[in-house]
Amino acid sequence: RGLNHSADYSGYGRLLNQYFTYQAGFPKKKASKVLLVNDPEMGVSAMIQRSRHEGLISGSLSATLMLKYLNKETDVIAGDEIITSGLTEVYPKGILIGKVTEVVDEPTGMGRFAIVKPAANLEGLEELLIILS
Numbered sequence: 001r002g003l004n005h006s007a008d009y010s011g012y013g014r015l016l017n018q019y020f021t022y023q024a025g026f027p028k029k030k031a032s033k034v035l036l037v038n039d040p041e042m043g044v045s046a047m048i049q050r051s052r053h054e055g056l057i058s059g060s061l062s063a064t065l066m067l068k069y070l071n072k073e074t075d076v077i078a079g080d081e082i083i084t085s086g087l088t089e090v091y092p093k094g095i096l097i098g099k100v101t102e103v104v105d106e107p108t109g110m111g112r113f114a115i116v117k118p119a120a121n122l123e124g125l126e127e128l129l130i131i132l133s
Contacts, residue, residue: 038122045087051075054085057097063123067114076103082116
């Protein structure tokens with residue numbers, strides 16, 4: 001019989017659930033479910049390290065990330081490092097997310113977004129270390 005516990009922690013993903021089994025009346029951790037930063041359902045408040053402009057990092061259906069909600073005047077160029085902004089307690093400020101590879105104008109002409117190459121090889125992950133505190 002398993003019990004589901006929810007929690008949020010920082011890094012390149014979000015710890016969604018921890019599943020426990022019980023042995024001799026004591027919980028024994030069995031597995032965790034993690035949503036990685038490259039998942040299209042994921043959103044992380046982020047900042048361009050050089051210019052300090054903020055946006056939202058989300059996954060895409062490719063190996064890259066998107067830094068969204070940038071206005072036309074946002075100072076962002078290829079090679080800029082993107083870090084967590086610390087806007088929420090879930091992701092502490094200053095964790096490296098990746099580097100900008102391209103800046104693209106929105107089709108509406110109202111804003112732009114940046115294509116970001118993740119600092120970690122998220123497609124090749126087989127194991128993940130989760131630090132709880």
